[in-house]
Amino acid sequence: MKKSDVLIIGSGLGSLTSAVLLAKKGLKVRIIEQNWQAGGCTGSYWRKGYVFETGATTLVGLGKGLPLQYLLDQIGVEIEAKKLNLPMQVRLKNGSLLNRFEELEAWIAEAERVFGKVGQRQFWEECYSISQFVWKNSLSQLSFPPRKAKDFTKAIKSVSFEQLANLKNAFLSVESLLRKYNLHDNQPFCDFVNEQLLITAQNHKEEVNALFGATALCYTNYPNYYVNGGLINLVKPLIEFLTNHGGEIVFREEVSKIDSKGGSYVTSTQKADYESEFVISGIPFNNTLEVFQSDKVHSLKPKVLSSEQLNSAFQLGIGFIPHKEFDSIHHQIHLSEPLPEIGSASIFVSLNHPEDNSRTDEEGHAVMSVSTHIPDPANRVIDGQKVEGAIIDELIRQGFLLRENIKLVHSSSPGSWTKWTGRKWGFVGGYPQFKKIKPWQMLDARLDNHKAYQVGDTVYPGQGIPGVTLSGIIAVEKMELDWDI
Template sequence: MTYYQFDTIIIGAGLGGLVAGATLTKKGHRVLLLEQHYVAGGCATTFKRKDYIMEVGLHEMDGLYEKDIKKDIFEYLEIDKNINLIKVPEVFRLKSEKLDFTLPHGKKASYDKLVSYFPNEAKNIQRFLTFMDNILTELPQFPLEKWKQTITLPIMPLKFPNIVRAARKSLGAWLDYYFKDEDLKLLLQANLLYYHDDPYSMSMIYFAAAQTSYINGGGYFIKGGSQKLSDYLVSIINNNGGQVVLGKTVKEVIIEEGKAKGVLYHDKYQNSSKNRVYAENIISNAAIPVLEKMLPNKEALKINQKVGHLKPSCSLLSIYIGFKGDIKQYGSVNYSTFFSHKEVETLKDVHKNYQGDWTKRNFVFVDYSQIDAGLAPKGKSFGVICCADYIQDWESLSSDAYKAKKEEVASIFIQRLDQKFPGIKNEIEHYEVATSKTIRSYINSPNGTPYGYAQIKGQSGRNRTPLKSPIPNLYFAGSWSFPGGGFTGAIISGYLCATQIQDQPNVVSKDQNEPSLDTENKVTLIEKKLIAEDTVELSFTKPVSFQYNAGQYLILDLLTPKYTNLDISHRPLSIVSHPSEDNIRLAMRYSDSSFKKSIKEMDLNTVCKIYGPIGSFSTQNATKGISFIVAGIGITPILPLLKELEDQHYSNPVYLFYSNKNEVSTAYHHELQEVQLENFHYVPVFTETEERISAITLFSHLQQWDNFQYYIVGNSSFNKGMKEMLLSNPSINNEDILVDDFG
């Protein structure tokens, strides 16, 4: 007899997995959720850059409309009581050559505004809006199980007339059916990219449900970012007897007697042995094509026969922008503005445009400063430029070419934004670009799509991947299954998946004290000391299983940060200690950020979590002299690398050019003066009294530049400047330059 440690194991902590886990634990199930990333949430996450919380995926979530099942889910999980949902001012604004239209919230208000612009289409506007509303009305009663759909098929036209009717044509075909005015058609689907990239293959059912909810119920943003929702769902699971374990990769779904019985998983970052854990039910929140690879051939084939022919959706390119001022002064007065290029004259031009030239591709600008979003300090703003993206645009590029193309595309869109709001680009303090390749890297989604299978005819509604897989005890939740992608789709999918299994009796007693599987990443603070002005070194216990190489970094996650305003709980930090040391040492500059303030007041014996190691910044392939060019706290990975070279008795010359304001702000200044490495030359540069590091600085010491390999560590502007300086010398090859992006 199989010993079940949990009632349900969930693979993946996207919104579908988190909602399924939260729902089941509230029903008394013992849940284990395993997530490969060190952050839960999938696309419902945030990250920190400078003063800004950068929202990864949420522009707005369709409204908590009385006909929307999500309203009941939010009430059941008490999301409405624990998450601050802020209503955005309008559905959207569309700005094109021919039309500047802001669509308001509310059934009557939207109808009246549409009719005022398109009076000749008044009757059909009413018919179309009513048609969409009726579709949403029928959806909650629509049977989920395939067998129920089959036996209901004869009476479906009577019981679900609008759903059956909608399924006959695409969104584009229905717009052509109802309207003659091309500007009106383009307007009504202006935010199509929230769901898909082609109106003539877009499911009318999925579009109608979401769009009606936006129009009639309003759009909402989560104050502080979507990570707040993800973290709250994690807390429900953990506080109700479940476990959410991050940084763990599921390699295999265990199949016994033809049924899914458990999983094999291991630490994503460590070469640790696989752990075997069993449960009565397995829910996959992973992309279904990824899940296939976790299954034995026989079961993988069963899945593939069901989904192998399905097409994934498009991806998105996002440019996250922190503005140093209030951008309303430049004419940004709407929350989300969709800009349509002049060449998009008819509905048939939309899909071609989404795949077209970057200088013409339609895009949306979301200005979160129009509401109290909690993403930027007072007086500053945060916004996102977003457009359609496709993995084939990036797949074949080298690392350098990929970075260059991202910069090129960002420059194009920022310039286009500045043409719409003259002067706005001068307010940009920081920006970051995420492509389909970025999304694939973080959430392990084929083609980098956040939407799963495309919402097209044959893949939507009753044809969507069901919540139950063809393998007993294995279920699907999330964007790749019913009802589909987006925040709302994933949330509903997770909840409905949980309802498929929640009536089964618990196989694990709630009193059974299953030990935590989340202990190997925990570390304890054992020493904290100042090593320079406003610079601290932290020493933590080192887990027995934690192995790393000199020059790598890790993620430090504060479990109970004292301060949280405008910040996240984790940071990537280079490891100061050498792998041979018994403890883990990290160092950082203090600042006014909540994370750094929490560190400053953190007591000894405080427990944190680490994930890693990550990155590869190594002198292992050094064959020439070595020149480290370092600024500030970028010195952290250099210390263990010097120790490594010392242990190797490296005989080629090693230079360290180390830039700081002055001696008192120079971390490890005295330790560097005592490095016991043959032919080591320490060159501190104090910019308060000396020139900054320049070609003259290097040449005065190195003489023959081509006899060295160069290792640059500092902030992004320092790294970029130093690399450009080196490459301006024709005797230095690009392959002899290594830059640590996390310095």
């Protein structure tokens, strides 16, 4: 039986974060990955002359006090990333073009131009203030959510008046912020807010609390970056660090069972059994429940979300010849009519950076990734050709494509996501925010109150590259508190 100090299931960014931090401490770390490459929903792949992203296309979290920067600083790794001048453009249903400027004053002026001056400045100043609080405190409360006496002790030692003052925002929804500034009847603005929240919070204004919602709405007011060659080049340096520090990643093995045995864990795949002192699950909690044999882990089942509460995605990868220059590489298009089969009200478009020639085999070609939400993926059968056709027609209508310049189109639906990532029902984007689930009620990193832990986008703090990175940091912090590693 192969042995290690830590066995990690899955190689998404939450897993890799914990892996490199533990390897730095001198622990022997082994990752089991069911796919042929690392990264999970943060990665890239080549197909017929083009390099497409597997999932995530936006990169936030670099900069002082942010989780990804903290991780890279801890392990002494630098990422070559281009800072985007304009993080995103949004095309509204009425045809208006909205520039999501990073600088707050420029963004407020743009919001007032498009949606009117009533309440905009006050709304966005409060949202930005909340988001600054969230990021400032994200790395100072690594025992959150508290479950053990040690967590509470550490949390109390670092608690501040600012944290207590912002506690109210966990009980308020984004909808309540809109009402506070008389914006709840501004329907174009409410539609805009709802579609923007879907990008990072996976839900709408009535359900997303103000703490997470304000942070989600303001992610374009922080530096956004692009990595040449795709986000796989964010993953590769972490794998290199892991292997250089005695770690290992095993590909093409899927975990079928995890048992406790004599104080250790035995993790079984179709090819081998692995023994370890610690286990970290980097697969979604829905999948974790299916492989753990522990009653303590299964006692957490009430916290699992059903397919009806989750989203998968329909994604298009398009290789094309651009017929014009674009002001931004990221665009959200709000649709005048919902997409057939799935009912989505918007699509998200990401292009390769114009200075990045490494993602196409032919000079002058470009890559486009298009994604949209599919609710309740377990109970939905869709005609992918209809969805694909409607999206391409919309991209042509909006001036992103010329039909004769399209060189390659391939699509992914929930079944594709299940095959690629192994995620149950092919759901992506993590657990959506719900008003009834307060931040301290979210899943904790501890699975069995022993030496099994959970990371990724189904535990606190949730979605996105910053969120899953923070989940990996928190898991290691709690391992240190529990076992003084």
